[in-house]
Amino acid sequence: MRILFLAGGSPATVFAFAPLATAARNAGHEVFVATIEENVPFVEGVGLPPVPVAVMADLEILARDGSDRPAETLRDPVRQMRLVGRWYARMARGSMDGLTRLTESWRPDLVVGGRLAYAGQLIAARLGVPYVRHPWGLGDWGGYDVGGAEELASGQGGAGSDPLPAPAMALDICPPALVPEGSASAEPGQLLRWIPANLQRRLEPWMYTKGERRRICVTTGTRVTEEKSKDENTFDALGRNSDFLRELAATAARLDAEIVVAAPDDVARRLREELPDVRAGWIPLDVLAPSCDLIVSHGGTNTSMVALNAGVPQLNITKMYISEAQSTLISDFGAGLTIPVAEAGADRVEAACEELLSRPAYAKRAREGAADMAAMPSPAAVVGKLEDLAAA
Template identity: 45%
Template structure:
């Protein structure tokens, strides 16, 4: 069986879909992963075969990030427009590819509208795989500004529904129970590097891992978070892309800064302090590590459910100062209930069907 994955336009959905794509390949299926120009090296770095579907570079992404609206609702609408525009750009290249390598099934991320549209056009089943816990419906208003002309041309009233909808959210954190969604155990994947002992072995001090995600083009927020916890007696590790890590190393010479394989590091951490990023959140959940969340914007509702569950502290827009961040981390370190709740969620995730079982369902779909 030939399976085409089209996860999304940043490294995070690529990494989130990787365990399912790898499971499919391990069962003997042919797997290709489509992505914009920026993410092609990330796809290759995790051992999957990339194909370019749109000429969107890192510079293009940086420009969008720098001009995106600050208001979460307007930001989500802008993201929805971008994903819909990528769908329009990528459909012709994908259809040309299908003339020579026709997939038997198409797997797409929650906002990558080109996946169900391509599957519809080819007459093959489509699978939607959520890559984080955020409800992608918030992006629909933006997409609705872009997609209608194509939908009308193709005789559609809306983007086709998937034949299989895969959800990776732990059941305790789901806002509602949807019987039409198939649960799957989420497993972390990311590019690797030669490991050093500090990455997999915990030191004497509590460890706080700080990140602001892969789509980061300034180290200012990371520096602020690191300085906020400097008086707590903790070991700090900052995960950052190299484009911002070099300057941070000069500014914070006593802190480990750079790309760290989080699947290896996370189990050694006492807190993961971050921006509400989907894969960071899921990796922390998988490892059973409590979180402190700042600057969450679009992800606020999903992150608040985690905080309400007792496995995280989420800081509001007026609580982003150093004192509030330090206080939140101190509470998590001092109160064992945060760790207990995080570990319970990790155990819950471990009981969900593994990716190999989802591949078996995909095989039945494709006949």
């Protein structure tokens, strides 16, 4: 069987489905990953074959139009979701030429795409093959699909009108214990155990061994950079802002704890100069997390899932509804705390860190969440469900 996986616009979307894609390859299936040019090193880094079908800079130009007002929309979750859905629908259109060329020479039997990867749904419908939706994170994402469907139905952008077909199968990575009593999972469907995946490097003993002091990991993901964004209201500006990362690290350093900052090496060099007692660099988060007592981050979907998988309490500083919805679900479960970025002054962040470190209930709930996650069906088991779907 040939399976085409479709990544989104960030490395986190590659890491999200890497375990399932790897399991499919290990089961003997052919797997390609369609992605943007900028994600090719990350697909290669997790051992999967990438096929670039677009360039992110070109897609971002297509995604914008004069009616978008991000600064205003960011303050309204409903409008934010619809706008993000419309943006991703426009980017889906921009990927269709590349996907069409790929599938003319390599026709898949099944397409797997993440939330907001609408091009996967469109290409699967055009080929007449099943489409499987693989979540990137937890929480209710239905509001994004409203905007995506509106954009595709409008026929804007010169590509004609496309419906947004429903997936033949939706995967569900939410541990059942996190689903509030009396409600359904945000992505009901075939349960799939979430397993961390990220780029690796040579390990040193301190990365995976716990010392005598409490250990706090501070990170804002893989895309943090020293380059300043021209528009701080863009949707991923918080995760890319190196000043925000340094502020979090400096605040954590006020506590009696060992501070480890997981960040790209160029950002880490400057941070080590400013905070010489802090360890910083490109550290595999899946290796580091089990040795930590707390993970402080921007609430990125991959980062907070790594913390949950490791059974470690987390403090998430959120700006986008995407991260806030997942962080709130974890906080409501009792495995962490969430603070909106507008309220995240140093004193409040420090107090939240101290609360998470000093109250054993948070660590207990985090371990319970990790145990529930570990009991879910493995990627290898779900590959069999994909085989049945393709054969039906």
